[in-house]
Amino acid sequence: MVKQRTLDHAIRCSGIGLHSGKKIELVLSPADVDTGIVFVRSDLGVEIKGHVDSVVDTRLCTTIGHGEATIATVEHIMSALAGLGIDNARIEVSGAEVPVMDGSASPFIFLIQCAGIVEQDKAKKVLRIKKRVSIEEDDKSCALYPASGFRVAYHLDYDHPLLTDCKVSFDFSRQGYAREVSRARTFGFIHEVEALQKAGLALGGSMDNAVVLDKYGVLNEGGLRYVDECARHKVLDTVGDLFLAGYPIVGAFEGVRSGHAMNCQIVKALLADETAWSIEELEDTVSQPAEVTASTLPLAT
Structure with a gap:
């Protein structure tokens, strides 16, 4: 059985938002089986599911939202999570964008690898x-x-x-x-x-x-x-x-x-x-x- 995967422990970083130019704090944490990928606006206390049903804008980047809370440029960190086979994770950001880092997914790959990856006791879907x-x-x-x-x-x-x-x-x-x-x-x-x-x-x-x-x-x-x-x-x-x-x-x-x-x-x-x-x-x-x-x-x- 191929098992679901999450992070071993939480890890944080900071960077600049591509469109706002503002400093953004990001915390990437483990999540329980069958959680999927969940984003959180930590400044607002609002959770937003990392799912196409949450997409509210696709101009210049992919933006998800719930109510008045939005998070832009989710595609690079989603790509890194997919590329590393992460099924369940919680991503907290302190503003309306995921930090752009160097413009690729590589910094997020490094972040996830530093946090470590663990298997969970349920089959990957x-x-x-x-x-x-x-x-x-x-x-x-x-x-x-x-x-x-x-x-x-x-x-x-x-x-x-x-x-x-x-x-x-x-x-x-x-x-x-x-x-x-x-x-x-x-x-x-x-x-x-x-x-x-x-x-x-x-x-x-x-x-x-x-x-x-x-x-x-x-x-x-x-x-x-x-x-x-x-x-x-x-x-x-x-x-x-x-x-x-x-x-x-x-x-x-x-x-x-x-x-x-x-x-x-x-x-x-x-x-x-x-x-x-x-x-x-x-x-x-x-x-x-x-x-x-x-x-x-x-x-x-």
């Missing part, structure tokens, strides 16, 4: 995709369909020398999330960043937490972490958004120019069709990412 579900909008599209394990393919195609017809694909039964995906940073164009900051957004954005591009290339002094880093970051975002289904997904995702809005739409479309999925307990390791069968961290190498 997964959402197995049983039939294809897809959506299209102009030149954008995405689909979920049956597959063994978990695979994500993405086609990035912007009018930019580094972002034209860039295709990446990851089969996490053979490729490690932490090594191949988690370090990919969010990205943006310098003219868009300037416009957003004038509008009171992206106030915490800088070359310390994003890949910044002009018309011809990368402005960051250190360059890219991967030659296709921007496409890999789209995969990182997708992994986090898909985990808002409430369970790890067994199946495959394909996206073309898709983003947070379409990611959340496809999860909602999937869950709305009860013939398209099933919740299963893992009694063995068939069709699971290879790392889940090991004693080390799942999906991470």
Whole structure:
């Protein structure tokens, strides 16, 4: 039986909110079996389930909310939790955003590894995709369909020398999330960043937490972490958004120019069709990412 996982102990960090530019305190704690991922606005005392039903905005990032309380930019920490096979966790934040850290999921991977991961006395549950579900909008599209394990393919195609017809694909039964995906940073164009900051957004954005591009290339002094880093970051975002289904997904995702809005739409479309999925307990390791069968961290190498 593959067991559910949580953290061994609580751990905290602080960082800057990407859009507010304010300092945010974050505490990541263990949670009981079948809790799932729960966010808490510690300044307001409001809990918000890490689920697609809690999503209230998908412009620029994925934002969840309950009543007047919202938490933005949840996708990177959700991606790290999914990548490390964490089923149950409590995430307290002192403001309206998860801190952006370096713009990737890597700092959260480090945080979780420092806290330690423990197995719990109940079988891991997964959402197995049983039939294809897809959506299209102009030149954008995405689909979920049956597959063994978990695979994500993405086609990035912007009018930019580094972002034209860039295709990446990851089969996490053979490729490690932490090594191949988690370090990919969010990205943006310098003219868009300037416009957003004038509008009171992206106030915490800088070359310390994003890949910044002009018309011809990368402005960051250190360059890219991967030659296709921007496409890999789209995969990182997708992994986090898909985990808002409430369970790890067994199946495959394909996206073309898709983003947070379409990611959340496809999860909602999937869950709305009860013939398209099933919740299963893992009694063995068939069709699971290879790392889940090991004693080390799942999906991470």
